[in-house]
Amino acid sequence: MKRHNEPVVDTDSDAGTDKNQKHATPKTISEVFELALKSGDFHQFSPVEGNFPVRIQISYYETLVNCTKINRYIVSEIQQKIGLIHELEDLKNIIPFVDVKVSHDPEDVGNKLIKGYVVLQLNEAEHEFLLVNVNQADLGHRMTNETENEFSVVGPKVGFVENxxxxxxxxxxxxxxxxxxxxxxxxxxxxxxxxxxxxxxxxxxxxxxxxxxxxxxxxxxxxxxxxxxxxxxxxxxxxxxxxxxxxxxxxxxxxxxxxxxxxxxxxxxxxxxxxxxxGFLDFFASPEDYYVPWIVGSFFRIIRIMSVIFSVFATPLYVAVLTYHFALLPETLLEPLIISRSHVPFPPFVEAIFLEITIELLREAGARLPAKIGQTLGIVGGIVIGQATVHAALTSNILLIIVALTALASFTTPIFRMANTIRLLRFPFILLAALWGGLGIVAGFLLLAGHLLRLKSLGVPYLAPIFPFRTGNFSDSFFRAPLPYMTKRRYYLKPKSLTRYRPKEDKEDISNE
Incomplete structure (x- = not known):
């Protein structure tokens, strides 16, 4: 016989669990406190003892609240004005906090308890509770808010924190x-x-x-x-x-x-x-672009975009040319390539994969180790392993230079998550270049372009304003236009107000006054 409170087990679902199963929530205040009392940091007490017309009970999690505020502003006020308290509204009026409210829902009381609220009951009433917010929100959070991963030479250094x-x-x-x-x-x-x-x-x-x-x-x-x-x-x-x-x-x-x-x-x-x-182009814009003259900002933004293209296609092109397209090489480059690869026993594909994985290993190891050790490992490890692989004839000098430059180029992306994507894209392109040469790279590019065309962000095309093509949105895309020409918001976002600001057309010259 199945007991009344026994959960029903769905044997047809994976691991015998129901994906839509919800956690059982307490229905009464007694159940709320019974569950809370299983924790050692939950406390209940009465601030006054003796023959008084009312009995007050205070409940809270010690690790979530500011105990000093409870003792100084709640317990002290209750002890001094106990004779004036006849109902919960009286208790609410003497509590010197802003976030104080009366609740009749036991589930709401349970949720507020674990958010750092204090629950006050009058005569242990089961249907009416006073909730006071004394949450110690800053406990355990860092207060320094300098940016750690998105550096800028010019402009503010203010970043968000965990609070x-x-x-x-x-x-x-x-x-x-x-x-x-x-x-x-x-x-x-x-x-x-x-x-x-x-x-x-x-x-x-x-x-x-x-x-x-x-x-x-x-x-x-x-x-x-x-x-x-x-x-x-x-x-x-x-x-x-x-x-x-x-x-x-x-x-x-x-x-x-x-x-x-x-x-x-x-x-x-x-x-x-x-x-x-x-949009896709948003990931290559840096805040510094707006803190320097527009010509300088546009130049560096174009450099970033070109760096990403180089980072993705440089190594695959090396593999494709040396595997299938020797005729494309000028005569002046043939001799250095032949000398560089004369003692390498591996095909270009294996050589490129070996170096790319080595670079990724160095990058991951440097990121996971402490800062000082990670920097030393990245510099010393790169130099030692690079020289050792060339002397051991496991790779060529030219490919080592190309892989090092592609690694540097991938670091120019301001957003770390996009930089990870750029690092990943090189590997399928290297494989396609090894299988079909230049045709494989073109096929991979078309597949990538088709994939990007399908993507959306909150329903907006990911490649906007490139696709769909919007001529009025290029003032802040591949380059950054002067501020007087950036007065309009982006059309493809369909904002309610299109104009950001209205600059003065005439600039008065007061130098001769």
């Missing part, structure tokens, strides 16, 4: 308008992570906000460790190596995205913010 309230403060400092909206969504069946959807009312297209809102509310996850988890959950396409949302720790980059009509998503406990809809 979502501080991140909201940083954004409100930069965008000081009441139209800046922070919409709260809770994600994660076990973590109950606070997630904020940020946009400017009257600028951002409502469709982008609604799409982000629906996908976050429909998110199926138990714990949200970082905003990158949200990125994967709400992405339009999961089977792609390309990041569909721009993830950044820089405040200025997020501010620029918001004022352009994009949506930003903040996750509590994560120092990274994701913005969308994001």
């Amino acid at each position: 979502i309230e501080l991140n909201i403060h940083l954004l409100r400092q930069q965008i000081s308008v009441p139209e800046l909206v922070f919409e709260e969504v809770t994600v994660g069946s076990m973590s109950n992570t606070t997630v904020m959807i940020v946009y400017i009312d009257g600028v951002t297209n409502d469709q982008h906000v609604e799409t982000a809102r629906q996908r976050l509310r429909a998110a199926d996850a138990d714990i949200v460790f970082d905003s990158s988890v949200l990125d994967q959950i709400i992405s339009d396409h999961t089977n792609t190596p390309f990041p569909l949302f721009l993830s950044t720790e820089r405040v200025d980059r997020v501010v620029y995205a918001i004022i352009n009509g994009q949506v930003a998503i903040l996750s509590d406990g994560s120092p990274y913010v994701i913005t969308g809809p994001s």
